[in-house]
Amino acid sequence: MEQYFNKSFDSLEEIFNFLDRCFLELDVEEEARFPVKFAVEEIFTNMVKYNPEQQNAILILLKKNGRELTIQMVDRQDQPFDISKAGGVDVGLPIDQRKPGGLGIFLTKKLLDKVEYEHSEKKSKITLVKNLER
Amino acid sequence: MFDIRIAEDNKVILTGRLDASQVDKARAELDKVKLSAVVDFKDLEYISSAGLGILFAAQKRLKDGGQGLKLVNLNNHIRDVFRYARFDTIFEIE
Numbered sequence: 001m002e003q004y005f006n007k008s009f010d011s012l013e014e015i016f017n018f019l020d021r022c023f024l025e026l027d028v029e030e031e032a033r034f035p036v037k038f039a040v041e042e043i044f045t046n047m048v049k050y051n052p053e054q055q056n057a058i059l060i061l062l063k064k065n066g067r068e069l070t071i072q073m074v075d076r077q078d079q080p081f082d083i084s085k086a087g088g089v090d091v092g093l094p095i096d097q098r099k100p101g102g103l104g105i106f107l108t109k110k111l112l113d114k115v116e117y118e119h120s121e122k123k124s125k126i127t128l129v130k131n132l133e134r
Numbered sequence: 135m136f137d138i139r140i141a142e143d144n145k146v147i148l149t150g151r152l153d154a155s156q157v158d159k160a161r162a163e164l165d166k167v168k169l170s171a172v173v174d175f176k177d178l179e180y181i182s183s184a185g186l187g188i189l190f191a192a193q194k195r196l197k198d199g200g201q202g203l204k205l206v207n208l209n210n211h212i213r214d215v216f217r218y219a220r221f222d223t224i225f226e227i228e
Contacts, residue, residue, distance in 0.1 A: 009155040034211035041182050045154045091220040100190045103219055104183030110218045
């Protein structure tokens, strides 16, 4: 299942509705839904914030193969930015030394089983994989 | 849908989905909290990293003044996110 979304925070409601439809259609277990929503929102909002000059729509695609749920997100982007290498935060620091930045990608990697990045033909493609229990 | 309100007993009540499109609304209410308060997550089904950032900023501000937020009734998914982020060392979580 796939759908294009306008590059705006206003698209989040539509994205969550799309994900709920996918979960039902693909029979995705309840436990996997929160992590997938968290990761998709994180990647999408990063695309909105850090690649705003390209006003194209962002493609989100979900497919299930056995016990593996794969999510792909594609954005037009001239210069590559490998999100899979981001998210290096020290969560062990005391509160006065911590900054919230970078936490989203860090948590996305914790919640999902694979985060991969490809850049070709001026497009960034991020592939997320969540292993399912059934 | 997301809602945040401060009850008469100074308890902060969160409802629905706190995603990146709702952080301005959440920040505006949390900025009104000046003393230690309980934040009730009972009806909050989802929080994004942007939502975590807003709560973190509120806690940092309150801790600087010797106050703090206590978080209660987190669902298992939200509790996991707080644990992975080590926010369980920053907030009192019940």
